[in-house]
Amino acid sequence: MRIGVVVNPIAGMGGRVGLKGTDGKVAEARERGAEQRAPDRAETALSALKERSPAAEILTYAGEMGAEEARRAGFDPEIVGRPSKNETSAEDTREAVRCLAAEPVDLILFVGGDGTAVDVAETLAETDEKIPMLGVPAGVKIYSSVFAVTPEAAGRVAAGFDRTEEREVNDIDEDAYREGEVRAELRAIAKVPVAESLQSSKQLGGGTVESLAAGVADEIEDGVTYVLGPGSxxxxxxxxLGFDGSPLGVDVWRDGELLARDASETDLLSNLGDENVIIVSPIGGQGFVFGRGNHQISPDVIRRSDVEVVASKTKLDGIGVLHVDTGDEDVDNSLRGWRKVRVGRFERRMLKVE
Known part of the structure; x- marks a missing residue:
């Protein structure tokens, strides 16, 4: 099997510093102390691929666009090109896909978020080769259904599949997203391996949550710090609770006071107290509790907090299981298993976290 690998090394850098995306914000992300996460997730996926299919041939771009990660995973990759500058761009991603499609390869395994998925899918559509693609989730926002649920799952799927199906590539306007508005747009239809460990497209709808919100408010305790995630x-x-929160950001509230609005990971850590509760809702249609759109709530924040998951019954009707993908396996394991999800003022439903 010949697998083309494309890594967007800056994908996801804006998440933990509260930028909700990295498009056009790389310099600001670095100024805020953002660290790369895509290379590590690429290596994780490729290590899983190496374990399942050690004889797989890897074709990729030089440097952090794939070659370095492939070597760390134990492969001896074939280099088909290199980025034009030290700071890679969307055009580097597209040119890498063109080079790989010309080889050709059996699969494009890409690492990034929705923007990277659009670049890969649109470029593949320009070629005559009907090459499937599969995403390793590394971006802040991942609304498309072309991604595996975790990097490990992506590697396992890439190691062996016998069928493909058409799936959606969606993207949103990041500037509008930062202002609290979700404008999702279908950008492409792509061929993707058939596998159970792929995520669904995000559903933008939701059910009534007034009673659920009232139930949470009834149980607020003095002296406890509440980390309130994004979403409606x-x-x-x-x-x-009586405050105007960040619609798509993370807020911190304690004893009737808003301590931080649209907080970064650093803000969250600096405002945590002796007792902390994270309140989050899974993404509709996908079931992700952590690792999609709320990277500010990092493993370090989760370790110091209890977690309460809330969701309307309507949202849960479209979710079979919940998922976590924090980037820290120990934290993910601590969150997995059966969990009570608040669905009303008093009612809770048991749902498994995988």
């Missing part, structure tokens, strides 16, 4: 469901809780 938790947004209803913020309104019930």
């Amino acid at each position: 469901t938790v947004g209803a809780i913020k309104s019930q």
Whole structure:
């Protein structure tokens, strides 16, 4: 099997520093102390691939666009090109896909977020080769259904598949997203390996959450610090508590006071107290609790906190299981298993976290 690898090394850098995306924000992300996460996730996926299919041939771009990660995973990759500058761009991604499609390869395994998925899918559509693609999740926002649920799952799927299906590539306007508005757009249809460990497209709808929000407000305790995640469901809780929260950011609240609005990881850590509770809602249709759109709530924040998951019954109707993908296997393992999800003022439903 010949697998083309394309890594967007700056994907996801804006997440933990509260930028909700990295498009056009790389310099600001670095100024805020952002660290790369895509190379490590690429290496994790390729290590899983190496374990399952050690004889696989890897073709990729030089440096952090794939070659370095492939070597760390134990492969001896074939280099088909190199980025034009030290700071890679969307055009580097597209040119890498063109080079790989010309070889050709059996699969394009890419590492990034929705923007990277668009670049890969649109470039593949320009070629005559009907090459499938598969995403390793590394971006802040991942609304498309062309991604595996975790880097490890991506490696396992890439190691062996016998069928493909058409799936959606979606993207949103990051500037509007930073202002609290989600404008999702279908950008392409791509061929993707058939596998159970692929995520669904994000559903933008939701059910009534007033009673759920009231239930959370009833149980607020003095002296406890509450980390309130993004989204409309938790947004209803913020309104019930009486403050104007960040619609798509993470807020910190304690004893009737908003301590931080649209907080970064650093803000969260500096405002945590002796007792902390994270309140999050899974992404509709996908079931991700952590690792999609809320990277500010990092493993270090989770270790110091209890976690309460909330969701409307309507949202849960479209979710079979919940997922976590924090980038820290120990933290992920601590979150896995059966968990009570609040669905009303008093009612809770048991759902498994994988």
